Amino acid sequence: DIRMTQSPSSLSASVGDRVTITCRASQGIRNDLGWYQQKPGKAPKRLIYGASTLQSGVPSRFSGSGSGTEFTLTVSNLQPEDFATYYCLQHNSYPFTFGQGTKLEIK
Amino acid sequence: QVQLVESGGGVVQPGRSLRLSCAASGFTFSIYGMHWVRQAPGKGLEWVALISYDGSYEYYADSVKGRFTFSRDNSKNTLYLQMNSLRAEDTARYYCAKGGAPWADYGGFDYWGQGTLVTVSS
Numbered sequence: 736d737i738r739m740t741q742s743p744s745s746l747s748a749s750v751g752d753r754v755t756i757t758c759r760a761s762q763g764i765r766n767d768l769g770w771y772q773q774k775p776g777k778a779p780k781r782l783i784y785g786a787s788t789l790q791s792g793v794p795s796r797f798s799g800s801g802s803g804t805e806f807t808l809t810v811s812n813l814q815p816e817d818f819a820t821y822y823c824l825q826h827n828s829y830p831f832t833f834g835q836g837t838k839l840e841i842k
Numbered sequence: 843q844v845q846l847v848e849s850g851g852g853v854v855q856p857g858r859s860l861r862l863s864c865a866a867s868g869f870t871f872s873i874y875g876m877h878w879v880r881q882a883p884g885k886g887l888e889w890v891a892l893i894s895y896d897g898s899y900e901y902y903a904d905s906v907k908g909r910f911t912f913s914r915d916n917s918k919n920t921l922y923l924q925m926n927s928l929r930a931e932d933t934a935r936y937y938c939a940k941g942g943a944p945w946a947d948y949g950g951f952d953y954w955g956q957g958t959l960v961t962v963s964s
Binding site: 767769771773777778779780781784790822824826827829830831832833834835836 | 877892937947948949950953954955957
């Protein structure tokens, strides 16, 4: 199975800040990676697919990059509604696997 | 708009069975692979199973293989997850999710339902 190592596990930031979350895959997954945002009591929502393509309707302050084994999600100009938990997902091979999650909290 | 509505969750004793359903609307159901993903209370996300767009094959996580069966009825736009021999560690919210690309198994998932809670406890 492909292991996805996501860091950091938690992050404190202020409104207006820029933050970066990283996922590393235990083997190459091309660009078969998505990023998801989950708010308490809600279903996850896809933000990015294909490692860097913004899902329709998602604000442009979210961006993704990477290929192979290292991927990043960057959120610029943090807004109050961005404080949530973020997960990466590899969908290159079965079983699909998620990162452990990053909880983004208000400083 | 895409809608996925899960049902069938509840409290069940260890070793018993439960069947979840997911009703889909707002897209051409019969051309998308579909998934189940679960989340134990306070924990991260775990992929559970895929069913192909035509129901001809499935993939399962090792943790559920041999106990869970994923099926679909394309005439009713509905998914089913038959869960047998349930264990305490199966306690989670179960989400159905739509595959991200038509006729493909590897497009990730783009839309999720709100989930249904399964609690396995004596």
